[in-house]
Amino acid sequence: MFVFPGRLLSFAASRSDLATLSSRCSGRASRGRAADRRTPRRKASSRSPPLRSGSRMANKFDGITIVTGHAFNDESLNDHNLHHLPDINPQRIYMDYNATTPLEPQVMQAVSEALQDAWGNPSSNHIAGATARAIINQSRQSVARMVGGKPEDIIFTSGGTEANNLVLHTAVEYFRKSCGAAEQGEGLQNGCHSLPHIITSNVEHDSIKRVALHLQKEGKADVTFVPVSRVSGRVEVEDIIAAVRPATCLISVMLANNETGVIMPLQEICQRVKFLNKQRERLRILVHTDAAQALGKIPVDVQELGVDYLTIVGHKFYAPRIGALFVNGPGSRTPLHPMLFGGGQERNFRPGTENTPMIAGLGKASELVTLNLSEYSSHMQSIKLYLEEQMESVFRDKIRFNNRFPGSDILPNTTNMSILGPRLQGWRVLSTCRRLLASVGAACHSASGHRPSHILLSCGVPSEVAGNALRVSVGRGTTKAEVDAVVEDLRETVQLLEEMN
Ligand SMILES: Cc1ncc(COP(=O)(O)O)c(C=O)c1O
Numbered sequence: 001m002f003v004f005p006g007r008l009l010s011f012a013a014s015r016s017d018l019a020t021l022s023s024r025c026s027g028r029a030s031r032g033r034a035a036d037r038r039t040p041r042r043k044a045s046s047r048s049p050p051l052r053s054g055s056r057m058a059n060k061f062d063g064i065t066i067v068t069g070h071a072f073n074d075e076s077l078n079d080h081n082l083h084h085l086p087d088i089n090p091q092r093i094y095m096d097y098n099a100t101t102p103l104e105p106q107v108m109q110a111v112s113e114a115l116q117d118a119w120g121n122p123s124s125n126h127i128a129g130a131t132a133r134a135i136i137n138q139s140r141q142s143v144a145r146m147v148g149g150k151p152e153d154i155i156f157t158s159g160g161t162e163a164n165n166l167v168l169h170t171a172v173e174y175f176r177k178s179c180g181a182a183e184q185g186e187g188l189q190n191g192c193h194s195l196p197h198i199i200t201s202n203v204e205h206d207s208i209k210r211v212a213l214h215l216q217k218e219g220k221a222d223v224t225f226v227p228v229s230r231v232s233g234r235v236e237v238e239d240i241i242a243a244v245r246p247a248t249c250l251i252s253v254m255l256a257n258n259e260t261g262v263i264m265p266l267q268e269i270c271q272r273v274k275f276l277n278k279q280r281e282r283l284r285i286l287v288h289t290d291a292a293q294a295l296g297k298i299p300v301d302v303q304e305l306g307v308d309y310l311t312i313v314g315h316k317f318y319a320p321r322i323g324a325l326f327v328n329g330p331g332s333r334t335p336l337h338p339m340l341f342g343g344g345q346e347r348n349f350r351p352g353t354e355n356t357p358m359i360a361g362l363g364k365a366s367e368l369v370t371l372n373l374s375e376y377s378s379h380m381q382s383i384k385l386y387l388e389e390q391m392e393s394v395f396r397d398k399i400r401f402n403n404r405f406p407g408s409d410i411l412p413n414t415t416n417m418s419i420l421g422p423r424l425q426g427w428r429v430l431s432t433c434r435r436l437l438a439s440v441g442a443a444c445h446s447a448s449g450h451r452p453s454h455i456l457l458s459c460g461v462p463s464e465v466a467g468n469a470l471r472v473s474v475g476r477g478t479t480k481a482e483v484d485a486v487v488e489d490l491r492e493t494v495q496l497l498e499e500m501n
Pocket of ligand 1: 099160205254258290292313322323
């Protein structure tokens with residue numbers, strides 16, 4: 001056996017703990033320098049017991065503690081020797097689970113076992129290769145089961161960004177190939193004399209939005225960004241269907257929004273597209289959903305939804321930084337055109353020697369979701385409701401919830417709220433808070449400075465309210481005691497900021 005315990009440990013620690021600090025694309029976690037200076041470091045309080053094995057996460061490997069939970073304490077900092085991170089207040093409470101999640105202990109164990117035991121090249125014909133291959137196959141089955149698909153419909157990718165890029169790239173190639181065949185053989189089909197047309201919403205993650213904008217800029221595709229309703233916060237089915245043109249080859253709509261948690265009507269979209277496709281001879285409209293924020297929080301079934309593609313993002317459901325794309329019959333029923341060319345792995349759809357340990361982690365995390373989804377989701381829902389109730393009782397008419405839309409369903413773990421007041425902008429509140437680690441929106445928009453989230457503005461939230469927004473997303477192990485501490489932290493912070501007025 002070939003083991004590097006030390007290196008494994010430092011890797012695992014950095015993936016879970018540092019991720020919360022450096023996650024680029026889903027949450028601008030506050031740093032709280034001012035507050036940290038003002039607050040003496042208290043000793044870590046004894047915390048409530050686990051909700052279940054795995055909800056509070058501390059593993060010991062060779063005497064080194066790996067903390068993968070949501071709170072940062074002195075012990076975890078010392079154990080990890082994170083002296084280069086002086087800004088972390090040891091009393092911090094993590095409520096930014098839409099940005100990223102820590103690894104479940106069982107996931108970490110699966111990763112570490114694969115690192116130790118399955119380091120062989122999965123393409124090798126000997127036992128070392130077969131061991132790795134077996135783990136990959138098993139994970140593929142677990143991921144497929146989680147989304148209600150078949151194992152052969154799962155393509156492992158580096159993450160959600162790659163999976164989303166692969167879908168848009170495929171749509172353009174699919175259009176080109178379909179139209180090329182039409183020109184040569186049976187004459188021009190409708191739509192083939194124009195650019196491929198892609199429909200998406202105006203609240204997608206940047207890994208869809210920016211790809212679409214890039215394709216448009218390069219003259220490779222036309223894109224319609226359908227605005228979400230300012231009443232429901234959802235993209236409306238009728239608006240999507242009204243945008244369809246003869247050259248439409250792809251509709252890509254996220255399953256749940258990362259900032260508001262609004263769940264989009266994918267099933268209805270797919271039903272309407274199925275009907276449209278019956279009237280089309282060649283260029284079928286493909287439907288993709290980015291399920292990054294939905295998996296592990298609500299039931300997701302590709303057959304019930306009726307989608308052709310579905311993006312899976314490990315680090316949003318307590319798996320490591322890896323992803324997968326579900327494709328309904330890749331290369332047969334549904335087109336899939338690789339972006340990379342190489343050694344033939346993933347049936348040439350995504351070549352490159354497989355990342356066995358991370359795939360093992362994704363498989364284990366998927367298994368946990370399949371087994372425990374209703375438990376996870378009801379726990380998160382009740383904690384979120386408790387948080388909202390406590391916020392209402394403390395802040396009364398000063399609190400606004402930015403994700404309460406009539407008739408729309410919201411992710412069980414996500415709330416988006418603004419505390420009204422001239423000095424209470426989200427960034428200011430978070431950077432003054434002593435304990436709460438949350439975000440004001442997607443961190444990929446951090447270049448836009450302190451401007452309000454365009455997603456909230458698109459949903460009809462007034463600018464001055466959106467500017468004060470706090471996106472708070474709770475996790476599987478968040479407790480009521482932590483909610484109480486966070487609400488108290490916010491109360492003190494608001495008082496302080498108002499006194500400074
Ligand atoms: C909705 C959504 N899609 C895609 C992604 C990108 O996934 P990854 O970070 O694995 O590239 C994220 C992550 O922030 C996300 O929230």
